[in-house]
Structure formats: structure tokens, C-alpha cells
Amino acid sequence: MTKTALRIGLAGLGTVGAGVIRLLAANQALIARRAGRPIIVTAISARDRSRDRGIDMAGLTWLDDATELAAHPDVDVVVELIGGSDGPALTLARRTLGAAKPFVTANKALIAHHGRELAALAEANGAPLAFEAAVAGGIPVLKALGEGAAANRIVSVYGLLNGTCNYILSRMESDGLDFGTVLADAQAAGFAEADPSFDIDGIDTAHKLAILAGLAFGAAPDFAGVATVGIRAIDKADIEQAAALGFRIKLVGLAETADGELFQRVHPALVAQDHPLAATNGALNAVVIEAVPVGRLFLQGRGAGEGPTASAVVADLIDIAQRRTGLPFGMPVAELASLPRADSATREGRYYLRLSVADRPGVLAELTAALRDHGVSIESLIQRPHADSSAATVVMVTHTTTEAALQASLEAMAASPSVSGRPVMMHILDL
Amino acid sequence: MTKTALRIGLAGLGTVGAGVIRLLAANQALIARRAGRPIIVTAISARDRSRDRGIDMAGLTWLDDATELAAHPDVDVVVELIGGSDGPALTLARRTLGAAKPFVTANKALIAHHGRELAALAEANGAPLAFEAAVAGGIPVLKALGEGAAANRIVSVYGLLNGTCNYILSRMESDGLDFGTVLADAQAAGFAEADPSFDIDGIDTAHKLAILAGLAFGAAPDFAGVATVGIRAIDKADIEQAAALGFRIKLVGLAETADGELFQRVHPALVAQDHPLAATNGALNAVVIEAVPVGRLFLQGRGAGEGPTASAVVADLIDIAQRRTGLPFGMPVAELASLPRADSATREGRYYLRLSVADRPGVLAELTAALRDHGVSIESLIQRPHADSSAATVVMVTHTTTEAALQASLEAMAASPSVSGRPVMMHILDL
Numbered sequence A, B: 001m002t003k004t005a006l007r008i009g010l011a012g013l014g015t016v017g018a019g020v021i022r023l024l025a026a027n028q029a030l031i032a033r034r035a036g037r038p039i040i041v042t043a044i045s046a047r048d049r050s051r052d053r054g055i056d057m058a059g060l061t062w063l064d065d066a067t068e069l070a071a072h073p074d075v076d077v078v079v080e081l082i083g084g085s086d087g088p089a090l091t092l093a094r095r096t097l098g099a100a101k102p103f104v105t106a107n108k109a110l111i112a113h114h115g116r117e118l119a120a121l122a123e124a125n126g127a128p129l130a131f132e133a134a135v136a137g138g139i140p141v142l143k144a145l146g147e148g149a150a151a152n153r154i155v156s157v158y159g160l161l162n163g164t165c166n167y168i169l170s171r172m173e174s175d176g177l178d179f180g181t182v183l184a185d186a187q188a189a190g191f192a193e194a195d196p197s198f199d200i201d202g203i204d205t206a207h208k209l210a211i212l213a214g215l216a217f218g219a220a221p222d223f224a225g226v227a228t229v230g231i232r233a234i235d236k237a238d239i240e241q242a243a244a245l246g247f248r249i250k251l252v253g254l255a256e257t258a259d260g261e262l263f264q265r266v267h268p269a270l271v272a273q274d275h276p277l278a279a280t281n282g283a284l285n286a287v288v289i290e291a292v293p294v295g296r297l298f299l300q301g302r303g304a305g306e307g308p309t310a311s312a313v314v315a316d317l318i319d320i321a322q323r324r325t326g327l328p329f330g331m332p333v334a335e336l337a338s339l340p341r342a343d344s345a346t347r348e349g350r351y352y353l354r355l356s357v358a359d360r361p362g363v364l365a366e367l368t369a370a371l372r373d374h375g376v377s378i379e380s381l382i383q384r385p386h387a388d389s390s391a392a393t394v395v396m397v398t399h400t401t402t403e404a405a406l407q408a409s410l411e412a413m414a415a416s417p418s419v420s421g422r423p424v425m426m427h428i429l430d431l
Helices: A015-026 A028-035 A087-098 A108-125 A141-148 A163-175 A179-188 A203-217 A236-244 A306-321 A363-373 A403-414 B015-026 B028-035 B087-098 B108-125 B141-148 B163-175 B179-188 B203-217 B236-244 B306-321 B363-373 B403-414
Strands: A006-011 A039-045 A077-080 A103-105 A153-160 A247-258 A261-272 A284-292 A295-302 A348-358 A378-385 A391-398 A419-429 B006-011 B039-045 B077-080 B103-105 B153-160 B247-258 B261-272 B284-292 B295-302 B348-358 B378-385 B391-398 B419-429
Touching: A006 A015, A006 A087, A006 A306, A015 A028, A015 A039, A015 A306, A028 A039, A028 A306, A039 A306, A077 A087, A077 A306, A087 A103, A087 A108, A103 A108, A103 A306, A108 A203, A141 A203, A141 A284, A141 A295, A141 B141, A141 B306, A153 A203, A163 A179, A163 A236, A163 A247, A163 A284, A203 A247, A203 A261, A236 A247, A236 A348, A236 A391, A236 A419, A247 A419, A295 A306, A306 B141, A348 A363, A348 A403, A363 A378, A363 A391, A363 A403, A403 A419, B006 B015, B006 B087, B006 B306, B015 B028, B015 B039, B015 B306, B028 B039, B028 B306, B039 B306, B077 B087, B077 B306, B087 B103, B087 B108, B103 B108, B103 B306, B108 B203, B141 B203, B141 B284, B141 B295, B153 B203, B163 B179, B163 B236, B163 B247, B163 B284, B203 B247, B203 B261, B236 B247, B236 B348, B236 B391, B236 B419, B247 B419, B295 B306, B348 B363, B348 B403, B363 B378, B363 B391, B363 B403, B403 B419
Parallel strands: A006 A039, A006 A077, A077 A103, A261 A419, B006 B039, B006 B077, B077 B103, B261 B419
Antiparallel strands: A153 A247, A153 A284, A247 A261, A284 A295, A295 B295, A348 A391, A348 A419, A378 A391, B153 B247, B153 B284, B247 B261, B284 B295, B348 B391, B348 B419, B378 B391
């Protein structure tokens, strides 16, 4: 018995789009066995028809307007790899789901911004909406979280979700280089975009975190609720000091709930060297799910690039071919919670501080008094003289305190004439 | 709209069975949201009705004969937690699937031995057969492998699949204790069974490996094809020597294909300290999936115990409630391959060797000649005198060679009057 093929309309023929076509060809037979029927691309759309992508486009219908894939009679499923939270990607999503056709995307910005609307449209039309490739590339983390851990109360979900940032931080540490040098290298080698701000300012991580948090806590993504700090300001001095204290600096995206409020934040954090995230280096991604009763689940793999992203896109297609799909956020949109945003000022944690101070009597007393006055106690403190000046570096790790108390004591310290430059503060990941 | 509940018949009320009942109660509301309907236990069966398990059994139908759950009119899905590859577990599986009802189990022995038969029965009757809890407890590894990585050609799947063994080996290293001492401790603390042979002889790992390999390579489990060596013979001297060389000793289950043949083996292996498996200590489990094009996926979590196993069982129930199920090994039984078993003698790898030898001139020349005569070359060699005798310990790491060549050279060395006792040989994991 020959089964009817699942016919794909593909929008976007960049690295990932070409990768999906190559993967469907390279693993054609085994994909058909696991999907229960062949999966074939029938129609494509991209910006530039003439560009040579090293793939055979003979026999494929070309559409200049990607949004026409939605209504095309030879297309059963639309795969959107255009990118961007609005514009043609959003139009294509609306039209495809509106036509009751399955929609598969790797577009984190689209889902982070319009997840609720698109999930509602998918539900109303009985059409699957799948986006495994949008978070952590080849790691099947949405499946692990939404299905594998579905019986659990999720306590927190956090991880390293941007390979560019992780590559930069890993190389700053391994090669003792500063941020700008590594970024320029990464751009030259094609690991970082010409405009790297989406990556290094943490926005890409925040998109992915909002999706993870939605799935984890039964809510629609709340991208606007993610407090985001990127890695531009990280100095190699901090990487060295953190290493001396037994930590690595990573750009962490973290979501957790407490008292019915959702806390979502992207920021550089000090991660203990024996934490599994600390051993996630280079362009790797990793996600930790802390849940009751399963405990800690740790997943690590390649988070971007042609092969891993195509792997996740085609996994979604196989699920669709097998009718092994559910609602986009695991439950009806009407049941999704609207979780109030937690006040980060009251959140407790330990902090790393680095200050440049004048090397003269009384300075340490001044700093420690500023902390004491705000109820912040010190776990460890190292003062080292600068080799080339009369200044000194003071590095501290606090005991657990609130962010509000820490910020207030930082303000007091920054106002002191003994302190030069802005004090550096970073969170310590104690999960 | 109130949805009809999914009614569970539960066979076996040990740690995991009671855990499933507790989890369905504790996370009742969120499980119902994620399942789209309530999941309730209606009927139970266990050996001893009078035992106090700390769970409320009021309102539940009690059956003395577990196999009667299959035909019970108030049971939609049977969950089997009795254990054992044959006997009532097998009878219950046959009757349940024969009655076209879904069957969920944590029983690795059952699936490793009867996977093909039960998958055929499930397929013929259109009834889901799910066993996520059978492998690596709370880690959703079957979902990651069979669905998340479904677009990939799997190159190898390997990992640490037995928490008892990993606990024993971790404590032997951390506390410098010998095998017998740690085993007795673990038994006293309830981490190891009174009869620990299923765990420490590698049989439990082999059951799980056979299931992983079936799913990875599109075949039915071939438990009889797993060459299995356990951890009884591991000496703390080897753990110390391995550590000095930059390795940890772990009980590894490994499956891979080459030239259409399936290689499956469970054995202690030296794992480089920077490999993610080396950082998987205590009772944790971990699985590595090496696949094209996704690359390496690494999953780590709790592999046994009430919470993790119940998490996996209830995840299967939620999938069944959502009709998000497929064929047990990802494709029809008629399409499952029967892969010939690879000849392990021709497999290439590096090896660790430890010998006790007489400390006199010419002994090293004799050993190295035995290796040279069989084409085995030495990567590193350390000889140390024994403190309390005229003997010495020789530890070697070979370059890549075949197991046949290594065994032949070992025979030659063992026959030498200069060598006392049996030489110790272990595989080095170079994946």
C-alpha cells in the first residue's frame, strides 16, 4: 500500500530552509518509515529566485509571494523559515492556520510575540501549530517539557539558549580575550551576525525563554515580561575573577513561578563550575527543567545551524504526518493562565560584585558599611592591588539577599569618591 | 463541558505503583488540563491486599488476579508495574492489547524480551503500547529518540542506565572504598536490592539498551544480542589508575550500527573526565544520542525511584488521553529490521590494561613484545613498584586496536610466569 505523501510548502531558503530540503532528501527512506508516509516539498518561496543554494529545485512550484503558500492546493503543511515577528511570517501563519492547515516554524520572535493569537487560531481551526525548532535548535526541549514532563509541576526552567553568546563567553574564558575581539572574530567566521544585537543583547534568548515559560507554566508567552540584560558589558576581568571563585559566566535565561507570579529574566550569571550548565561550552545550548516529582532534567545539544534546526523542523513534520500533535501550549487557550509578573526587586539570591577602589585606609570599611546598612552580608571578599596604579580591585560574593537591598547598597558605593567607575554586579545561579 | 475521565487499572502497588497513585492525586488539576480530561485510577491489583501503602484505596475496585484488569469494564488503560519478563506481566500485556486497550508499563524485562510480539499485538488491535518509564526512569529518552530525533539517522545511542551501578562506582571513587563495602552499604540504605545481580551484572542495563537500540535503529529489541559484563570485578585500584589517567569508570550500555550490523554491549568503560557521562554521578542516569544531522544530544536525570518513574508512566497516560501516540517502535512491525549481530572481535577501540608483574629485568620487554606480536601499540604505560612486595603494577593504554588482537595479546601475557593473576582489561569510551 502506497501512502499519500505529506506535501510541504516551504517559505524561506536560507541555511535552515535549504537544510530542511537536504535532510528530507538525505534521510528520505527512514523519514517515510517513521512518518508512516513520504514527506515531500512541493512548493517554495524565497526572496531571491536566482541564488544558487546547492539544492535541486526542479519540479518545485515557486511562489514569489510566500503568503500564497497557505492557500496553495499542493501544500498540506506550511513550514515558515522567513523569520521576523511580524510581516510576511505573521501573515503566512495567520493564513495557513486560517485555512486549517498545519503550520511549522523555527521563528521564536513570531511565537514569543504572537503565541497566544496563533495558538487560538490553531485551536479554532483544528490545525497543528508546531515550533520545536524555535527553542534550542536540535534539542527536543519543547517535547520534553510539554509531553515528557507533562505530569509534573514545573518549578523552574532555565538554560543557555543562544549559541553565539555562549561561544563568545567560552572563548573569552578559554583564550583570555576581551568581548570586542571575540565578537569581531565570531563575525568574521560567520558565527555571529553582522548586526549581532539580537544575540548579544539577550533578545533572542528572551524570545526562547518566553516560549519555554509559556509551555512550562500553562500560559501564553509573555515576551514583554522578560527582564533582559545581554553580554556586551562583560569584562574579561570578571571572567577571570569568577573563575578564581569557582564559577563560569554564562548568559542564562531563567523562568520560575512563586506565589502564582511569573519571574522571567535573561542575564549573565555566575554558574558554579560543577553545575551542568558550566560544562556547556562553545556554541552548545542546554536547558534545565526542575520539576516535581521528576527532579532535575538536563538536556544539552546543538542549538542552531542547518542540521540541528532542520532536525527539529522535520521532527514536527513527522509528528504531523503521524497525527501525534496536541495544542500548541499543551492546553486550550481559554485555560492558559495570565500570570502576573513577579517583582524582581524582592527576589532573593547571591551576588557577585567587582569594584575599582582607591588603595588607601578606610575604603574597605566604607564599602562593607554600605552593604551592612542595607542588610547585605558578605560571604567572601578579595582585594588585590592593581599592578600599574594606586587603585585596587575588590571582588565580593554576598550571602543571599534581595535585589532591592543589593541595588541600594550599590548606589551608596557608587557614590563614594573612593570608588572609580561603575561597580559591576552579577547574579549567581544557585539552582 | 466535563470530559470523560480516562480510567486506569493499575497492576502492582510497590514503590512505583503507589507513586503513580500519589502523583495522579497531587497534580490532579494540571494533569487534567494537560491531558484534556481527568485521569483516575479505578481498579488495582497487587500481591498483598492488607499491606498499608499510605494511599487511600477507598472506592477502588480490588482484583486479586491482576490479569483480570484487562477485561474489566471500568478500565480504559492498564498500567503494569508488576515486573518480570514473563508470568502475570506478560499475560496481562497480551490480554490488555488483545482487548484493544492501551497498555503502559515500566517493565524493561518484558519489553526487552517480548517487544516484537507485544508491538505486533498492539498494532493488530490498534491499541497503544507505551513504556517510557522502562528506560532511564524520569528522562523522556524514548520520546527524544523516537520522536524528537525521528528525522535523524542514529549513529549510536549509549549511556548510564542503572542508578545502582552508577552509585556504587561513584562512591568507590569518591570515598576510596572497594566494591563489596559500597554494595553492602547500598543494600543497607535500600539503594541496592538484597539480590543485586540484575543491577550489578549489567542485566538491567542490557534490557534498557535493547529497547533503546530497537527504537534507534528501527528494529525489535534483541536482548539476547547484548554482550554483557557487569561491575563485580572492578577493583578500586582500577578506579584510581583510571583517575590518574584522566578517566572515570562507568557501566556503559552502548548500541551502534555499522555496515547494517548491530553492535550492542554493556560493560565497564573508561570515560574521559570531560565527557558529559563522566559528570553523571551518584544515582543519576544519562543517555547520549549521536545522530545525523542533529549531532550529539545529551540527556541526564533521575533514572529510578518513585517520582521519576511515576512521572514517565503518567506522561504516557497523558499522551494516550491526548491520542498523541504512535506505533511502539516508531513503525509497523513488518518494517522493523532484523539486524545481524556485529562481531565484537573486529570492533576497534582503545583499551586500558592493568597487570601485576614480577619486578625484575626483562618483564616489560616481554609484555610489550606480546602486544607488538599482535599488532597492538601502546599509547601510554606506567609501571609502579608495589610498596609491600617485589611485584609491580603495570598500567597501559593502547592505541586503537581490535578486540581480537587485544585478547590474543592478553592471553600471551597471562601465560607468562612473570605475570601474577589475571590481567585486567577495560574498554575506553572514545565517543
